[in-house]
Amino acid sequence: xxxxQQYQRPELVCPAGxxxxxxxxxxxxxxxxxxxxxxxxxxxxxxxxxxxxxxxEQSLGYAHARQARxxxxxxxxxxxxxxxxxxxxxxxxxxxxxDAVIVADMGVAEYAARTYPNLxxxxxVQAGASSPEAIxxxxxxxxxxxxxxxxMLTVAEISELHRQIPCEIEAFIxxxxxxxxxxxxxxxxxxxxxxxxxxxxxxxxADVHYEEDAQxxxxxxLGEFVVDRFSGGESAGYPTICKGRxxxxxxxDAYYAFEEPVSLNLSALLPxxxxxxxxxxxxxxxxxxxxxxKSVVGAFRKAVNDIMAGREAAFxxxxxxxxxxxxxxxxxxxxxxR
Amino acid sequence: xQANPSALTLGPVLFSWQPEAWRDFYFRIADEAPxxxxxxxxxxxxxxxxLFDRYLGDVIARLKAAGKTVVRSTLxxxxxxxxxxxxxxxxxxxxxxVEANDGSALYYLRGRPHYAGPFINVYNERSxxxxxxxxxxxxxxxxxxxxxxxxALCPQAASLGVNLEVMVFGRVPLALSARCYHARAHGRTKxxxxxxxxxxxxxxxxxxxxYQPFLTVNGIQTMSHDYLNLIGELPRLQDMGVARLRxxxxxxxxxxxxxAFRDALDERIDTAEAAARxxxxxxxxxxxxxxxxxxxxxxxxxxxxxx
Numbered sequence: 181x182x183x184x185q186q187y188q189r190p191e192l193v194c195p196a197g198x199x200x201x202x203x204x205x206x207x208x209x210x211x212x213x214x215x216x217x218x219x220x221x222x223x224x225x226x227x228x229x230x231x232x233x234x235x236x237e238q239s240l241g242y243a244h245a246r247q248a249r250x251x252x253x254x255x256x257x258x259x260x261x262x263x264x265x266x267x268x269x270x271x272x273x274x275x276x277x278x279d280a281v282i283v284a285d286m287g288v289a290e291y292a293a294r295t296y297p298n299l300x301x302x303x304x305v306q307a308g309a310s311s312p313e314a315i316x317x318x319x320x321x322x323x324x325x326x327x328x329x330x331x332m333l334t335v336a337e338i339s340e341l342h343r344q345i346p347c348e349i350e351a352f353i354x355x356x357x358x359x360x361x362x363x364x365x366x367x368x369x370x371x372x373x374x375x376x377x378x379x380x381x382x383x384x385x386a387d388v389h390y391e392e393d394a395q396x397x398x399x400x401x402l403g404e405f406v407v408d409r410f411s412g413g414e415s416a417g418y419p420t421i422c423k424g425r426x427x428x429x430x431x432x433d434a435y436y437a438f439e440e441p442v443s444l445n446l447s448a449l450l451p452x453x454x455x456x457x458x459x460x461x462x463x464x465x466x467x468x469x470x471x472x473x474k475s476v477v478g479a480f481r482k483a484v485n486d487i488m489a490g491r492e493a494a495f496x497x498x499x500x501x502x503x504x505x506x507x508x509x510x511x512x513x514x515x516x517x518r
Numbered sequence: 519x520q521a522n523p524s525a526l527t528l529g530p531v532l533f534s535w536q537p538e539a540w541r542d543f544y545f546r547i548a549d550e551a552p553x554x555x556x557x558x559x560x561x562x563x564x565x566x567x568x569l570f571d572r573y574l575g576d577v578i579a580r581l582k583a584a585g586k587t588v589v590r591s592t593l594x595x596x597x598x599x600x601x602x603x604x605x606x607x608x609x610x611x612x613x614x615x616v617e618a619n620d621g622s623a624l625y626y627l628r629g630r631p632h633y634a635g636p637f638i639n640v641y642n643e644r645s646x647x648x649x650x651x652x653x654x655x656x657x658x659x660x661x662x663x664x665x666x667x668x669x670a671l672c673p674q675a676a677s678l679g680v681n682l683e684v685m686v687f688g689r690v691p692l693a694l695s696a697r698c699y700h701a702r703a704h705g706r707t708k709x710x711x712x713x714x715x716x717x718x719x720x721x722x723x724x725x726x727x728x729y730q731p732f733l734t735v736n737g738i739q740t741m742s743h744d745y746l747n748l749i750g751e752l753p754r755l756q757d758m759g760v761a762r763l764r765x766x767x768x769x770x771x772x773x774x775x776x777x778a779f780r781d782a783l784d785e786r787i788d789t790a791e792a793a794a795r796x797x798x799x800x801x802x803x804x805x806x807x808x809x810x811x812x813x814x815x816x817x818x819x820x821x822x823x824x825x
Contacts, residue, residue, distance in 0.1 A: 261670035287644025314621025332696030360693040370815035
């Protein structure tokens with residue numbers, strides 16, 4: 181029972197792509213939910229997703245009535261000439277008194293910090309702050325209270341980092357992982373003309389094409405580039421450049437040059453993450469269904485409660501929810517992944 | 519009316535070159551290339567830096583003797599103790615101008631004049647203002663910035679006393695990762711790579727299932743297959759007030775590249791003639807300029823007439 185004192189109860193931060201998903205996440209035990217507005221100001225700017233300002237207001241009431249917090253992601257980079265849309269998002273967040281705003285752009289952070297000194301700011305993973313000095317730069321410049329860490333650090337590195345920064349740590353524990361450093365990837369824009377950083381879109385559906393031949397081989401394409409090809413029966417993934425198969429001079433067959441299409445699942449590392457000083461555990465997936473949100477949030481709620489109570493946590497049901505039913509612990513367990 | 523012609527700069531060598539080739543490249547740049555500023559230093563991988571460090575002093579001396587301004591570039595991705603130390607050491611030297619490529623360098627450089635490199639996300643005037651307050655005097659914009667945003671940013675940067683720099687030549691840096699893709703292609707990891715990346719002086723090509731060349735792997739960095747070339751957009755970039763234009767080094771004849779750009783900037787030749795000279799380089803990939811026009815980055819769009 182001595183071990184228990186090493187755990188701080190972590191906050192479970194859950195995705196909400198729609199007001200209905202938000203209510204589902206709160207009901208399933210989320211301590212906090214994060215969402216974005218219906219425009220380029222957030223990094224999941226997909227059709228049919230996200231919130232109007234009025235919906236944020238209603239959802240905030242729902243969450244607060246159930247002791248859950250609402251975080252608004254304003255975590256893209258406004259190109260010069262379009263800054264007003266991001267200002268409007270920050271203004272709305274301050275007016276509605278959301279519990280925190282997740283920012284990435286230095287200009288947006290500065291506007292928020294200067295205009296609304298009481299507005300709590302979290303640093304988005306999109307800011308790519310991966311060292312104590314980089315994190316301190318943001319904390320000292322903009323009064324950042326929490327950093328969302330890039331998915332490239334090991335648990336040991338997170339633990340060390342925790343002792344060297346003046347803010348809380350939020351870390352991803354489950355969901356889709358891009359292979360590239362967040363906020364520093366133009367691959368999608370290179371193929372489609374839509375920028376992840378400026379437009380909040382990666383692999384936009386309008387540029388995705390599936391082509392099946394007579395042998396039932398399926399080719400997936402982003403813009404004009406083939407991202408992968410699946411022989412009859414093989415289950416096909418959504419074409420994301422960093423999860424495609426390509427040829428290179430060093431190999432005879434097409435291979436996953438960056439990463440296999442797997443999902444992050446750190447459930448087995450949860451106790452270690454909690455000991456490493458992680459304040460908030462983040463679940464990815466604002467684009468996912470309510471059923472998905474319900475299962476994942478429910479499973480992690482139970483697991484965190486079990487660990488806090490000194491019980492063994494069980495996660496068998498989560499594998500069915502990972503991409504292609506394959507999972508990885510990514511960079512988190514050891515440096516060999518790199 | 520034409521303002522002063524923009525200055526030409528040479529970005530850091532992003533690839534892994536043999537140390538002697540690296541040294542000789544810069545000696546020739548010092549002696550022959552019409553560039554005003556040269557950025558030096560390892561940006562992609564910590565492990566490569568010690569290989570050419572022994573020639574760094576000679577290279578800096580030769581460049582300075584030739585009248586070039588030397589700016590030291592920092593690592594783009596900083597996580598480990600060694601990476602952090604490399605950035606700290608470089609930033610501790612007051613005697614050099616440093617271009618920051620990540621947030622940790624920005625942290626160390628606050629309060630004295632420094633540059634922000636293309637791996638720092640600067641897309642708008644407020645970001646420029648934040649950095650200017652900390653001492654930034656030059657910002658190299660992310661290569662995906664479209665002309666409309668560059669145009670909007672130029673007067674605001676000028677009013678803050680910050681020069682804007684735009685990359686105009688070379689394979690475009692598109693992404694960074696914690697994982698080394700050169701090592702992965704050869705069944706190794708970042709820690710066991712045995713410097714396999716130094717067999718590809720311009721990176722390793724990735725082809726699609728249609729055997730279409732698509733991307734270029736350079737260690738932890740992913741780049742475009744094609745070469746950015748904004749020679750046709752030079753008049754417009756100058757009109758906007760872009761102070762510096764960056765050429766990114768490749769194994770092709772970079773003196774000829776710099777000369778073609780310089781001659782076009784000085785209006786000794788028109789951009790069509792300069793473009794023809796660049797076509798003569800016989801590069802292993804086509805040119806592209808799509809990002810500039812707000813289109814898919816790999817596209818080549820015809821420049822909209824002369825000034």
